[in-house]
Amino acid sequence: MSMRKGEMTRAAILDVALELASRDGLEGLTIGLLADRMNMSKSGVFAHFGSREDLQIEVLRLYHGRFEQEVFFPSIKEARGLPRLEAMFNRWLKRVSVEIASGCIYISGAVEYDDRPGPIREALVAMVRAWQEALVRGAQQAIDCGDLKPGTDARQLVYEMYGLVLAVHHDARFLRLPGTVERAHRGFARLIEDYRNPNSKQCSQPEASALK
Amino acid sequence: MSMRKGEMTRAAILDVALELASRDGLEGLTIGLLADRMNMSKSGVFAHFGSREDLQIEVLRLYHGRFEQEVFFPSIKEARGLPRLEAMFNRWLKRVSVEIASGCIYISGAVEYDDRPGPIREALVAMVRAWQEALVRGAQQAIDCGDLKPGTDARQLVYEMYGLVLAVHHDARFLRLPGTVERAHRGFARLIEDYRNPNSKQCSQPEASALK
DNA sequence: CCTACCGATCGGTAGG
DNA sequence: CCTACCGATCGGTAGG
Secondary structure, X not given: OOOXXXXXXXXXXXXXXXXXXXXXXXXXXXXXXXXXXXOOOHHHHHOOXXXXXXXXXXXXXXXXXXXXXXXXXXXXXXXXXXXXXXXXXXHHHHHHXXXXXXXXXXXXXXXXXXOOOOHHHHHHHHHHHHHHHHHHHHXXXXXXXXXXXOOOOHHHHHHHHHHHHHHHHHHHHHOXXXXXXXXXXXXXXXHHHHHEOOOOOOOOOHXXXXXX | OOOOHHHHHHHHHHHHHHHHHHHHOHHHOOHHHHXXXXXXXXXXXXXXXXXXXXXXXXXXXXXXXXXXXXXXHHHOOOOOOHHHHHHHHHHHHHHHHHHHHHOOHHHHHHHHOOOOOOHHHHHHHHHHHHHHHHHHHHHHHHHHOOOEOOOXXXXXHHHHXXXXXXXXXXXXXXXXXXXXXXXXXXXXHHHXXXXXXXXXXXOOOHHHHOOO
């Protein structure tokens, strides 16, 4: 069950690498700086990964796993429909608001790899697409069960949700404006108010369907 | 009136530098690559600027000037109120939609310099803040003159407009999804519909107040 | 996991 | 505007 020593070192390196990549971007992650932080030689760090690219992809996988644990998995435990969609948005926003201090790899990576082909871009695109598709499914279920107006465009709704979260990162982390998380919440509330079904049959009853 | 030869060379270098910085980011702009593109030696390029940082700031100023020419100045010729605010958004969106191919320095720079202190960050923040403040003034005028509901939060409106534009860049340039510009337009239309004053006195009459 | 390297590239300088 | 450099740093390798 317990890790071998080599595995522990590798995990410790990845942990620091994720920290550095969050701050400086995946492309700013260098083996030299990583070795310095670990008090190891460059080749000592390098030996745990086949190449710098492999290291970057491992960092990305670690990030993706944590995102799923914190945002995706808890959300799909909520009742289908609006409660689940709101849980997805709220947990996502909560995570990004914490990342104002450290940086969000999905958002910085989108800019770093928008014109840089290769395996890292492909892995990153697949992860972000998967999250958007999960949001689209969540929105579509909220429409299908009658929480949101019939005829609502699920992808348009997700597009606007994504914009609200991108704006948090931009205004808070770059411009350092206050109150951006609150603005995103207000934007989402207005969005849901717009698309809410006035004669909802309340197919989703969070109290009733929660696992208790 | 005419440029000296040195000034022409300098302008030609800056033009190519802006092209490279749009694609690879300001931080990805290197003197070596720039010299290569210009068929000049590194030191030949270098001699036109005191340092790499000065070159980057000059590129930023060039970009800023073009943004003002294309987006800001034509918009403030429109009548105060909703017409002007709509012109600002539409011209801005038009420019970003063209930049899907080349990259937008305001947006990529926001990620590159969110945690990198120095004169480049300061210059970039000042420019983006200035544009947001211009948008806030435009929104506030639309509220004050009665085009938008009294009590509308101008900064909240601008926050959501900014998110719509950031999402164009993200979804079109990074994810390469189709139809994103149309989604931004629809999002803005819904936004204005929400905040529009139902009993507007039409203080702004574009036909009457246009300069003719 | 280390030392000791490699070639390439970085920003920048000297001297013309 | 050039050639010819500088020290620093990059990813990566050899050999142990």
